[in-house]
Amino acid sequence: MTAVQVDGLTKAYAGTTVLDGVDFTVQAGELLAFLGANGSGKSTTLKCVIGLTRPDAGTVRVQGKDLGTLQGRAQILARSQAAMVFQKIQLVPRRTALDNVCSGGLLRVRGLASASPAFFAKELKEEAMACLDRVGLAGIALERTGKLSGGQQQRVAIARALCQRASVLLADEPVSALDPHAAEQVMALLAELAHTENLAVAAVLHQPDLAIRYADRAIGLLKGKIVFDGGPAGLTDDVLDTLYAPDSVAA
Incomplete structure (x- = not known):
């Protein structure tokens, strides 16, 4: 197709x-x-x-x-x-890999649930974890992305695209x-x-x-x-x- x-x-x-x-x-x-x-x-x-x-x-x-x-x-x-992954990886370095991946699904949520990682819904976090697992990074979900290697950061960006359901x-x-x-x-x-x-x-x-x-x-x-x-x-x-x-x- x-x-x-x-x-x-x-x-x-x-x-x-x-x-x-x-x-x-x-x-x-x-x-x-x-x-x-x-x-x-x-x-x-x-x-x-x-x-x-x-x-x-x-x-x-x-x-x-x-x-x-x-x-x-x-x-x-x-x-x-359509989701895009860039050479200069567009992640929030102070946020965890999980929080960054969750941001891919924010278009599907409204109100307070999209205002801050503290309010991300359980369902969104579970989906984001599944996306991290899909790219082989479930074990570093709570690590800040600024501490990850370049290859890991790029895979987090791909997981975020998956969470966007693109x-x-x-x-x-x-x-x-x-x-x-x-x-x-x-x-x-x-x-x-x-x-x-x-x-x-x-x-x-x-x-x-x-x-x-x-x-x-x-x-x-x-x-x-x-x-x-x-x-x-x-x-x-x-x-x-x-x-x-x-x-x-x-x-």
Whole structure:
């Protein structure tokens, strides 16, 4: 099933075209990797999908709903179907891993129950614990996230997305700041979540070797256009040389 459908996505900054009519889909149960040089439009693509950046043209549909036509709470609920994990991990370092994961479910609660971790409902905490267990971190639930390793923090962020009950998980350079072992763990987790939880996962990567090992499909961007869309076996040296050539960034 198509979880994300993007058609004609176009975006320019200060007269420089970053995305030029980009079309793609992300299927439920699929891990899609975005590859390309810095400035090729990878991160901008995910930000347009999640709503952090407004495209100049094009449509974004999440679970069949055109996000550009929705307003108010209907738009908020539709956007909540997609969660994003960043390179700079967006956690509250003084809060516990459990509290951070609980924050993923706050859209479903109202009033005092959402005001402070002290008032989080028992049901929300139980769900958050299950999400931490799903990413292998139930044992550190009461540790402050500021004391955790980078790999652990990234897995807490993924657990928070699970607690949001998102069906689409977008990851913008999720392993760029991690050591090789932690990067492998996070990529293995993203692939497992796609395949066993039927999530649609799209990840911007700077490591083609990780895309080859873990992705079901890869998209290569060059100067804001898709020049490769296929299985990881198609990421030959010639394709990668084209994607990462010195002149591969838009002027």
